[in-house]
Amino acid sequence: MLTCLANNFISTLSTSQQSSVQYSLTSSNATGYWSNLPTTLVTRHGLTLGSLSTTQKAAAMSLLNAALTSSGQTTMTELLAADDQLATSASGYGSGLYYISFLGTPSTSSPWILEFTGHHYTFLASVNGSYVSMTPNFVGVEPVTWxxxxxxxxxxxxxxxxxxxxxxxxxxxxxxxxxxxxxxxxxxxxxxxxxxxxxxxxxxxxxxxxxxxxxxxxxxxxxxxxxxxxxxxxxxxxxxxxxxxxxxxxxxxxxxxxxxxxxxxxxxxxxxxxxxxxxxxxxxxxxxxxxxxxxxxxxxxxxx
Amino acid sequence: MAAISLSKSGIGAAIRALVLMVVAGVASIVAPAMAHPMPQSFVSVRAEPRNWHLALRLPGDRLSVAFVQAGLLPDPGPGYTALPVPTAGQVGTYVLDRIAARSADGGGWGEKVVAVQPPRGKVDEWRVDVDLTPPAGTSPQTLVLDYDVIVREIATHSAVVSLDSDWYRGVQPQAPHIIGALRADVRTLRIDRAKGGMFTGLGDVFTLGMRHIAEGTDHLLFLLALLLPAPLLAAGRHWGGYGGARHTVRSLLKIVTAFTVGHSLTLILGAFGGWTVPQKPVEALIACSILFSAVHAWRPVFRGREPWIAAGFGLIHGLSFATVISAVGVDVWQKAAAILSFNLGIEAMQLIVVCLVVPWLILLARAGRYRTFRLCGAGLAAVASMAWMLERVTGKPNFVSTAVAGLLDHAIWGILALAIAAIGLTFWRKAPVRPAEAPTAG
Structure with missing residues (x-):
């Protein structure tokens, strides 16, 4: 399911986008490019949601949503909205600055990871034949309520x-x-x-x-x-x-x-x-x- | 210091880029400042001949939490609105309790808190200075530091350690090296001082001297304004015609040498004597010196006495240089070598600037098109100097000083345009169809 949606998303991308969304599955790629700091301070890999066309973004969201339960989808949507709220008061924040990337090529036979990371929300959804884990999962928020x-x-x-x-x-x-x-x-x-x-x-x-x-x-x-x-x-x-x-x-x-x-x-x-x-x-x-x-x-x- | 505070703007950036191309392997660039608050502690380490020195910067809120956690101050309780703040005495004792210095073989050193400075202004940061001294007869070569400040009480705290000065490693206060981080699970750090040669330290100070001039827009502008009328002969109360290459080079040499003698004198006396001259008047006087040179470039007000003026203002510029170098070097010999080296760096950069600009001045003067250029240059220098004077007296940037800074950011293009104009005019003048213009500059 995830593999299918991942390949569907990839098929909506241009060749250059495809090369910037795909990384090899190494420890340093997996651990080194997510943070609770804004994306202006710590480099993230992949494509930002803000850079995607409507079609591409729809495919990306179907993939992300498939990794999440409905409560998970609510978490993601609300945290992205919180970052948009931050963006009204400071630069370097916002839902457009969340990155999607793949570590390893999405396939049903070998391991790969879907990484979604931005300022206050990150998860790495790992697939190895089946969906193994969505951790690490960083969840932070500012403002806490609005x-x-x-x-x-x-x-x-x-x-x-x-x-x-x-x-x-x-x-x-x-x-x-x-x-x-x-x-x-x-x-x-x-x-x-x-x-x-x-x-x-x-x-x-x-x-x-x-x-x-x-x-x-x-x-x-x-x-x-x-x-x-x-x-x-x-x-x-x-x-x-x-x-x-x-x-x-x-x-x-x-x-x-x-x-x-x-x-x-x-x-x-x-x-x-x-x-x-x-x-x-x-x-x-x-x-x-x-x-x-x-x-x-x-x-x-x-x-x- | 004026020169450094203006460094982001000005001719500095452009010329520094050029210097980087000319002089390979020049100085490191300062790391970009972080915008997100960084809640760590910072520990700067200085290796001195017989001991070590630590300069601690501790975030105030974290230090208060540590005091509460350690039971040294009462817990304000859930929902608190303000954390209790320790006294300077308490902070000194706390730090001393949590720092232990020893030799690699375990022999304990003396530790002494020499200064505690509470947070000032908007920066919620304590500063604590500690001297670490090995017992007599023990080598200070290797420091093993056990560090428990805040990291004992706050599990997620860390202290970034940088080597701030180690003469033989060529590390100077202007370019510290990060050497590690201390945190709850890493509370011991071993630092070996380098045994490098004399030359590493000197090379670094030489570069510092060059950078100081390249980045110090005000020093450069003074020099340039003073050089502006160098190709010309004074005719009464006006500037006359071009005096020839020999005249130009001779007056240049006199001015540059006099400026060098002037600033070297105060630099040496100031750095050696450890003078702490109030910076504000010095900076205002430096701005004033530019205005003088600008007026002189407009009309010869101190005709023939340029070398004396250059030497006199050199004395003031030297006072500003001295503040940069006074912290460098730890004994008399190192200090003397450092001052010499720093001064040589200043001279080298001065020479580069002169060589970059003067040929075009000579060409322009020969082409008889000097007047407009001289008046524009003098006008710009005068406006800039007055804006700086205002900025330095009020302590606030003003519209003009900001605009001048922006303009001077593109100075390298200015020099390029000057070169093209000078060459262009030279050939235009030589073209047979064009009658030669009389050298009527002034």
């Missing part, structure tokens, strides 16, 4: 609320044992930090939580992992075995609204981080977060 034409947008609201509910579900004793010993000013395993997961997990073990508390952990994991359309990642994260060795932790403040407030879910495969940072363009705080998969980031094609 109103446009009478509609209020809060692109990361679901994630924020699910993570907050998870922390609020803990007793004060549990909260105390889930608190990390250091403060954070960004996500720990961000762009170009591949494989730098802590060697031992910190925080409180999910298996020690009540079933209703565990349900909140699952919902928090789902707020990220259920964006992927058919990778099976979410199901793998919430098996009893996986949850037994999954830890949740937080730093500085557990309210997810004070600057420096930080939360993490660290399992055998799943890795989710969320941090409240001060605003860059606007004065209000903004969020950075990342979902990684310790086994299948970049389709598991590389080891770190």
């Amino acid at each position: 109103t446009s034409n009478g509609t209020t947008h809060t692109p990361m609201g679901t994630r924020h609320d699910a993570l907050l509910a998870m922390l609020n579900g803990l007793s004060s004793t549990q909260l105390a044992s889930a608190k990390l010993s250091q403060a954070y000013d960004d996500v720990l395993v961000g762009p170009q930090k591949d494989g730098t997961f802590p060697s031992t997990a910190s925080g409180i073990q999910v298996s020690s939580l009540s079933s209703s508390q565990q349900a909140l952990v699952k919902a928090a994991i789902a707020s990220y992992a259920s964006d992927a359309n058919g990778t099976g990642q979410y199901d793998a994260y919430v098996t009893d075995t996986a949850l037994a060795s999954t830890y949740i932790s937080w730093a500085s403040y557990s309210d997810l609204s004070t600057k420096g407030s930080y939360v993490r879910i660290d399992g055998p495969r799943v890795w989710i981080e969320f941090i409240v940072q001060s605003g860059i363009v606007f004065s209000a705080n903004h969020y950075h977060s990342i979902w990684r998969d310790k086994s299948t980031d970049y389709g598991g094609n590389f080891t770190f």
Whole structure:
């Protein structure tokens, strides 16, 4: 399905566009060209959405949407809209500055990756026969909320609320044992930090939580992992075995609204981080977060 | 300094490009500034003869968070509106607690916080200077630095480390080299000072001298305005005709030599004596010197005494040069060599400028078309100098100074146009159908 849509998109491109959308599947190509910084500061590979014709863009969006569930499509649409909102106040932002590219040639027989990356939203959808993973998936937003034409947008609201509910579900004793010993000013395993997961997990073990508390952990994991359309990642994260060795932790403040407030879910495969940072363009705080998969980031094609 | 602050504009950019072509392997270009806020710390390292020096720049909000995290200041609690700010004394103690210097074999060094400067103005950044001194009899050759400042408390913090000055490696404060990053999981850094020859350091300072002139629009404009009437003979209160190539070269030599003697004197005295002359009056006086030269190019006001004027204003320009070089070199011998080398760089660049411009002046003067050019040049220099004076006194760029800067950005094309005009007029004049024009410049 993805391979078919990828080739359909490629067929709408000119020869020179085809050569600029296609990269070889190497570790440096995969890890080196995405970031939470604007595209003016960190080079991205591929073609921008803004450079595509109507037909080409429609084909690109069909492909991107196919990698995402409907909640994933909403995440993408809303985050691109947030960047357009930023673009009204500062240059170097906007939905037109999101890049699409392929690592490896889309085919059903050999591995390839669809990379979609811009300022605050990146995913790498890896295919190897079937759709393996959509991680790394960076999700950040500024402004956190805004109103446009009478509609209020809060692109990361679901994630924020699910993570907050998870922390609020803990007793004060549990909260105390889930608190990390250091403060954070960004996500720990961000762009170009591949494989730098802590060697031992910190925080409180999910298996020690009540079933209703565990349900909140699952919902928090789902707020990220259920964006992927058919990778099976979410199901793998919430098996009893996986949850037994999954830890949740937080730093500085557990309210997810004070600057420096930080939360993490660290399992055998799943890795989710969320941090409240001060605003860059606007004065209000903004969020950075990342979902990684310790086994299948970049389709598991590389080891770190 | 004036020269550097004007460097993005002016003849500088164009001439520097030329110099880069002429002199191979010249200086590195400064990295582009980042627009997105960079929340890291920065550690500049200086290798000195018997010790090492660290200059820390610590983001204020991160430092406050670190104090709270370490329990050194009370937690403002969730929903806080402002973070607590430590005192300078607390910051000094905090840094000292989190820095350890030692030799490669583990012997501990002395650490001393020599200055703590709280954030100033809009830049939320603490500056802390630390001296690291090995015990007597221990070689300062290798520094092993254990660094825990902020990175102990904030897991995602990092400190970018740059080597700011290491004489024998040719590293000077104007072009630091990034040598690594310290963060929660990498808290130790080993730095070996280079054992390179004397020449690396000197070559770098020579280049610095050349760049200082090439980028210093004001120094260049002064020199050019002073050279403008060099081909001409003064006739009473007006400029007369072309005085011939020999006259031109002789008056040029006198002026350039006098300017050199003047600025060398204050440069040497200033750099050696470590004078800290207030920059604003010096810069305003430099702008003033351009106005003087411009007026003189219009009408000979100090006819015959050009060398003295050049020497006098040279003294002022030298004061500005001295501020650039005063931090370079760590002992008397290095300092002397550095000053000499820097000065040679200045002279070399001056010579290049003279050679680029003067032949066309001579051709123009010979072609008898000098007057318009001289008056335009003098007018431009006068306007520019007055705009700069205003800018330097008020501390704000004005419409004219911005426009002049934009205009001077294309100076290399100006020189090219001058060359074409000079050559064109020379041949036109020689063409048999055209009667020769009398040399009536002035």
